[in-house]
Amino acid sequence: xxxLVESGGGxxxxxxxxxxxxxxxxxxxxxxxxSWVRQAxxxxxxxxxxxxxxxxxxxxxxxxxGRFTISRDNAxxxxxxxxxxxxxxxxxxYYCARDAxxxxxxxxxxxxxxxxxx
Amino acid sequence: xxxxxxxxxxxPVTLGQPASISCRSSQSLVxxxxxxxxxxxxxxxxxxxxxxIYKVSNRDSGVPDRFSGSGSGTDFTxxxxxxxxxxxxxxxxxxxxxxxxTFGQGTKLEIK
Numbered sequence: 427x428x429x430l431v432e433s434g435g436g437x438x439x440x441x442x443x444x445x446x447x448x449x450x451x452x453x454x455x456x457x458x459x460x461s462w463v464r465q466a467x468x469x470x471x472x473x474x475x476x477x478x479x480x481x482x483x484x485x486x487x488x489x490x491x492g493r494f495t496i497s498r499d500n501a502x503x504x505x506x507x508x509x510x511x512x513x514x515x516x517x518x519x520y521y522c523a524r525d526a527x528x529x530x531x532x533x534x535x536x537x538x539x540x541x542x543x544x
Numbered sequence: 545x546x547x548x549x550x551x552x553x554x555x556p557v558t559l560g561q562p563a564s565i566s567c568r569s570s571q572s573l574v575x576x577x578x579x580x581x582x583x584x585x586x587x588x589x590x591x592x593x594x595x596x597i598y599k600v601s602n603r604d605s606g607v608p609d610r611f612s613g614s615g616s617g618t619d620f621t622x623x624x625x626x627x628x629x630x631x632x633x634x635x636x637x638x639x640x641x642x643x644x645x646t647f648g649q650g651t652k653l654e655i656k
Binding site: 463 | 585604641645
């Protein structure tokens with residue numbers, strides 16, 4: 427059974443930092459592109475970032491460039507998102523997702539809620 | 545960025561009746577490799593999204609055959625032949641041809 431389990435979400439003040447993680451099992455993590463997708467409360471889906479199998483190719487949505495960093499540890503089957511200089515508009519459920527290629531996201535985690543508020 | 549525009553945004557449907565959702569892109573979604581990277585996702589209340597369709601018309605394993613995808617270029621459609629109660633939720637199209645990937649606003653399907 428494929429499982430993507432996010433953790434590390436919580437309440438953080440504006441300007442603060444947070445690192446969220448995703449533990450993956452049941453699929454060949456080291457052979458997979460991985461993505462982060464977020465969903466603000468009562469809003470739609472927004473793709474945030476992704477990374478190829480060995481971490482040599484990264485991409486970010488403009489609104490997080492320079493503030494968020496996606497990374498992975500293939501030995502631990504884990505994906506990470508380091509979020510710095512957080513803003514209120516970053517408040518969302520963050521989903522870890524496996525990208526089967528060109529956005530064909532076929533597996534999603536249950537999400538972790540990040541709330542940016544003073 | 546490629547803008548994905550869905551219509552309608554709200555879709556009340558009688559059980560057993562068909563439903564159709566349109567998704568239009570601001571640019572052609574035909575990739576240089578010849579493929580069109582357009583997917584459809586379903587998000588049931590309180591759940592994570594689930595992929596239904598990839599590359600315009602390929603249905604995922606376990607997805608009922610009442611769901612179908614079609615279209616080309618900039619104009620795409622998700623159809624449900626006979627809506628069932630379990631189909632309630634929000635449906636999103638998403639393009640993966642151009643960076644960054646972008647989603648449509650979502651279409652909320654409800655039972656009339």
